[in-house]
Amino acid sequence: MNTREQQLQAFGRLLDIMDELRSKCPWDKKQTFQSLRHLTIEETYELGDAILNNDFEEIKKELGDVLLHIVFYAKIGSETNNFDIADVANTISEKLIYRHPHIYGDVEVKDEEEVKQNWEQLKLKEGKNSVLEGVPKSLPAMVKANRIQDKVAGVGFDWEKPQQVWEKVQEELAELNAEIEKGNTNAIEAEFGDVLFSMINYARFIKVNPENALERTNKKFINRFQYLEAEAKKINKSLQNMSLEEMDVFWNASKKIYK
Known part of the structure; x- marks a missing residue:
């Protein structure tokens, strides 16, 4: 180094x-x-x-x-x-010093959560009217949801246990299914958003970054699908002319390679 x-x-x-x-x-x-x-x-x-x-x-x-x-x-x-x-x-240095009083001052903290809570409280003292002011409006929706939940948790607005969040996920799924049965398009979209929001919140509780998790799945799917395309080409077939059963043979083979 x-x-x-x-x-x-x-x-x-x-x-x-x-x-x-x-x-x-x-x-x-x-x-x-x-x-x-x-x-x-x-x-x-x-x-x-x-x-x-x-x-x-x-x-x-x-x-x-x-x-x-x-x-x-x-x-x-x-x-x-x-x-x-x-x-x-100098601006970021001064901010870091101010927002880490447990390092550069006499504040004591017991864990990471207290550090985050102090951080959000200090930001409010700097003149911000809301803990959510620091969430960029142009963030992708999933990243934004994660940041929103993380920030409000920093001031104590949060569930206590992962099980409570999972129960909320189940509740939102039931509400989505009810609207699907009614066929109400606007309500379906709203409830689907609630399901995603609650799943992102649950991811935080089980220590999973939802953006990373989804991108990992995206890459896995791409690799498996491209394997399927390559294998189909080897036997001079296009996917359009293959049955689902034929494609499943290669798809299942790809699962052993790309996990």
């Missing part, structure tokens, strides 16, 4: 490169906060993929891409005299 001096030199090198690109590269010159936004989101998802794959080489590369964006935004901010990279680093 590199020394702290080497780490700082590497970061300084990146800042120098960013300065040069911003002054000389036609593409880099044109970028704004708005033009970079969608690219930053894309890079974040690519980092997420690398983490799910447990690919450390890719994680390193994708972290570099995300870091580049942070440096890029700071460079643009410095050109308008709003902030620079030092302001960005």
Whole structure:
């Protein structure tokens, strides 16, 4: 591993490169906060993929891409005299110190849950009117639901036991089935949303990240389906011309490979 001096030199090198690109590269010159936004989101998802794959080489590369964006935004901010990279680093440093009084102050905590509760209480003291203000509106719905539940739990609005949450899941499923029997489209969608919300909440109680769990299943399904396609091609058949029974033979075989 590199020394702290080497780490700082590497970061300084990146800042120098960013300065040069911003002054000389036609593409880099044109970028704004708005033009970079969608690219930053894309890079974040690519980092997420690398983490799910447990690919450390890719994680390193994708972290570099995300870091580049942070440096890029700071460079643009410095050109308008709003902030620079030092302001960005100092702001997060001060926030971390303030929100960790059990490390930098005399507050005592017994576990992770108390840390989270203190964190949310401190955020309210900073002037926020709601613990949910920090949940980005543009988050994907599943991630947003998870963050909402996590945040309200931080101020004590939560179930006490996993069994209570599971019973809520069963209750929401029963309400969904009742609306399906009635054929009320709007109510079905609403109740289906309640089922998903309660399942995401249950995932939190059993220590499962629902986004990671679903993406894991997505990848497993893709691998199995592509195996099915490849095996069908080997016998010169298209899936459209195969019966479900024929496809099931390859599908069941894929389950032994992709678990």
